[in-house]
Amino acid sequence: MQSFTEENYLKAIYSLSLRHEGDVSTNALAELTATKAASVTDMLRKLSDKELIHYKKYQGVRLTEEGERLALQVIRRHRLWEVFLVEKLGFGWDAVHDIAEQLEHIRSDELVVRLDGYLDHPQFDPHGDPIPTPAGKMPETGYRKLTEVGVGEDVRLMAVLEHSTEFLQHLDRSGLTLGCIITVKTVNDFDKSLLVRTETGSTVFASQDVAKNLLVS
Ligand SMILES: [Zn+2]
CATH class of the missing domain: 1.10.10.10 (Winged helix-like DNA-binding domain superfamily/Winged helix DNA-binding domain)
Structure with a gap:
């Protein structure tokens, strides 16, 4: 153990x-x-x-192979608990990471199997991260960072790399929600900050720090 x-x-x-x-x-x-x-x-x-x-x-x-298997089990539990907290208990996506950090250490295999079934076998957590399979495989996503997207490109916001409450609340205030389509309008040569247009038509400023934590496809 x-x-x-x-x-x-x-x-x-x-x-x-x-x-x-x-x-x-x-x-x-x-x-x-x-x-x-x-x-x-x-x-x-x-x-x-x-x-x-x-x-x-x-x-x-x-x-080692066994080490990776155990790491992926912990990550699987973490992400399933985050789905549970958001979908079943009504927590915001900005409030679940720290709680899941604790729940992820409950080791009952039966609990994880039932949790997964109860949630109808989700593929992604509330931050857009893929949930490792029961067999311990991390699904490939092929997402890019927003900083790698060119001007004029339309992309869909799929996941966030930073899970802190402050960061997620900042996104909420900016109207950047998972699944929304955004278009890169300009990239500032000096500090690589971006102006993006969201599908609701509003223009949002994203510093390089914010943009590198946004994954798109
Ligand atoms: Zn988390």
Whole structure:
């Protein structure tokens, strides 16, 4: 059985390896988990003893097949709980991430099977993230960041990379909701900020920081 912290480490290594496409550095992990490098090293040794990661001192870490399977299970539970909180309990999409961070550690397989059935087998969470399959596969989405979209292109807002309450409330205020069609009107050469038009016809300013957290197709 994995402890709470171990599950969070596996999840952190998984998400960092997607971002950096390769081995994850101890420093990056320390930063993401907000812990001292020495404690990170301790944890990595433990996970390595359990054969959940490949780890050599002074080199990066990588999940083993079993480590990745466990990470994806935690992510699957997290995203299913987020759907439950929004669809069944009426929470806003800006209020569910922190609660799901706790619920994701309940390990009953039967609970997950029933939750998935109760929700009618959702494919995406309220932030547009794909839900890993029961077999532990992460579905491919092929989404692009809004920063990669050219002027004049019409795209659909599919998902957000940042799940903080502040960020999601900012999107709500700007009228940027999942599923809406947006058109890039201008890209500012100086700071790469964008002006986009939403399908309701209003023009919205998006800083580069906002735009790089929006996934479109
Ligand atoms: Zn979340």
